[in-house]
Amino acid sequence: MTLSVAAPAGGAVVALLSTNPAVATVPANVTVPAGATGANFTVSTTAVTASTSVTIWAANYSTVLTVTPVPTLSSLSLNPASVTAGTTSSGRVTLTAVAPAGGAVVALASNNTAVATVPTSVTVAAGDTSATFTVSTNSLTACASSVATISATYGGVTKSAGLTVAPATDTVAIQQADYFANRHELRVAATSTGSTATLQVYVTSTGELIGTLTHYDGxxxxxxFTWPVNPQNITVRSSLCGSATKAVTSK
Known part of the structure; x- marks a missing residue:
């Protein structure tokens, strides 16, 4: 606080008052030393759930102090929550109140970095309540979906969200599935959109392996394959996770 003139000998005692001491408290008074025109005092605040204005009085003069909530982490979301391996998802963290000056640094983590990775943190800019980040996914070594749990921590609060990552599959099509009973021979022709795929033929009903197809052109x-009986239906499975099934024609 500041006086209009220097304080007299012995100093000037100025009475202080808060209109809402439950939110902001001040000492009963402050003394301006002799010859000085001002003195400092401390205003102590308590936690609030919403912005609250408090009027602080010094003698007949006042000023308004706005006490804002301390933000914590409200939520973490992923969009989409299911992706194909090798693609990305967008994460969003949301605070309970606007980020303070300098921003709010939210820590990020993935519990399965072989499947999905995130940056170590994302910053919510000062005055904002949310920020986005990118979740990157890796190629899968198995033909089954995997789940990574993404977590975010700020203000002593941690939120988590699951990301399901499905394998990137090729498309398999069967052009020929003929069984020649007199020779006990099964002939199979198929295609795959993955030029590096290995295609194997199975009996659909039992899952028994018949053999591996030869990759001969594009x-x-x-x-x-020599096979004792007509398998009726065959399934061609790719090492790149695609598959197709076709009824076998007797010749």
């Missing part, structure tokens, strides 16, 4: 595969 995305085309074929094979001839």
């Amino acid at each position: 995305n085309r595969y074929s094979g001839r």
Whole structure:
């Protein structure tokens, strides 16, 4: 506080008052030393859930102090929550109140970095309540979906969200599935959109492996296999996770 003239000998005692001491408290008075024109005093505040204005009085003069909530983490979301391996998802963290001056640094983590990775943190800019970040996914080594749990921590609060990552599959099509009973021979021709795929033929009903097709031109595969009976239906499975099923024609 500041006086209009220097304080007299012995100093000037100025009475202080808060209109809402439950939110902001001040000492009963402050003394301006002799010859000085001002003195400092401390205003102590308590936690609030919403912005609250308090009027602080010094003698017949006043000023308004606004006490704002201390933000914590409100939520973490992923969009989309299911992706194909090798693609990304967008994460969003939201605070309970606006970020303070300098911003709010929210710590991030993934519990399965072989499947999905995140930056170590994301900053909510001062005055904002949310920020976004990118979740990157890796190629999967198995033909099954995997889940990574993404977590965010700020203000002593941690939120988590699950990301399901599905394998990137090729498309398999069967052009020929013929069984020649007199020779006990099964002929199969198929294609895959993945030129590096390995295609294997199975009996659909039992899952028994019949054999591996030969990759002979671009995305085309074929094979001839000795088999005791007509398998009725075959399934061609790719090492890149695609598959197709076709009824076998007797010849």
